[in-house]
Amino acid sequence: MRGNKMSQLKRTPLYEEHVKLSGKIVDFAGWEMPIEYSGIKQEHIAVRTNVGLFDVSHMGEVFISGVEAESYVQRLVTADITKLKQNQVVYTMMCYEKGTIVDDLLVYKFSNEKYLLVVNASNIDKDFAWMLSQKKNDNILIENMSASYGQVALQGPNAQKLLQKLTEFNLDDIKFFYFEEIQVQGIDCIVSRTGYTGEDGFEIYADKADIVTIWKTLINFEEVSPIGLGARDTLRFEAGLPLYGNEISQDITPLEAGLGFFVKLDTDFIGKDTLVKQKEEGLKRKLVGIQLLKKGICRHGYPVCDLNEKEIGVITTGYLLPERDYSIAFALVDINHANLEEKLFIKIRNKFYEAKVTSKKFMNKKYKK
């Protein structure tokens, strides 16, 4: 039934490894990726208590190089790129002129003349086209190297201890949101202390042929569990981190998404004028945390209503997470209903479930700073 369609999908260099590990393969943004191996719940807990290994080779890598690289990247993203130190990484967003989000991404600074932009798999083509369209007369080279790189993420409290076994470089020297070009198992890699789970951990980039060797070695450690897209999503959500297509999109600005911290309005970037204006005029809607007050589960797309049952927003991500009694969610709601502890209804299958607005910090992050 799925044969014809699946055969046209893309595979990462690690596809065969996922099949060997009995990963349940699904179509994810045009890629054949494992949604789970042992079960989402077990995998989620494995990352919180030990170490999880993720295949993130489908993510996109775009290099920007040239004498005007810094000013170009600065124009492209909401962070203050001029403040980045060499080997530092920053989480940021690219915006359209109207202030809404092209994509969220990581920017790696190699030097003032060389940056790596890591973008979402589903947005690679769109992002690359956007970057090219903004090049104008800049003296830079924009290279989409996505097809050449493989990437894995090693996340969890024991991540450093395990990765240290494969490299002579002292991993204590890679601070939170920094990276180094080092050898792992004798293979040239870019290793950053980053990730999207709320845990300490690393993201490792290598040539796509070499990433298989690194995966195979790491997965053979007893402490390491392979983690699929299912737990990848529950982990990032629990850590309060947004996902493109859920919390952020081309229809929402970073300020509405509650990501103002990542927007430096004293720098110049595409979309800034709109964001400054939006800030002056005040927001009309905002992303909030939601806790359901009775049994049930909030899901992406469910309507959020006021106490008169009038629709005032929508759930962007919701789960019943492992080891929690109540469903929690992110919701984009009318600003008049965005206050902490405000009572609301979530409409689940045409019934109204009582809920309240909470902090989006569902857990304390365990980053090693």
Next chain:
Amino acid sequence: MKVIEGLYYSKEHEWIKVVDGKAYIGITEFAAHALGDIVFVELPEVDADFNKDEVIGVIESVKAASDMFTPISGTVIEVNENLEDEPQLLNSNPFENHIAVIELKDESELEELMNSEEYTRFCEEK
């Protein structure tokens, strides 16, 4: 994949066990495995009437909510309240944990369902 003889099976992967005109309805191991970790079950109301193929409940895994259909018409006379506190029973032992008991309205509807052999073949073709 475990399939039990003597039960009726639907294409939506429900099993039905008939005892004295009452139909016990649950989901098969195939369905439980496909859903993954089950974390919530919305049971039907007792005394509610359903026509064949209507949604009688919802089974939620970590990742998604899935409708549960009844392959037979009738009135719900009992629900398995254990599933409210322990929905994971559907993963660990799907054939021992029914979801609802329905008083059959039309026994001839059972003839449209599969027996264990037919259902085994149906799953293999999936």
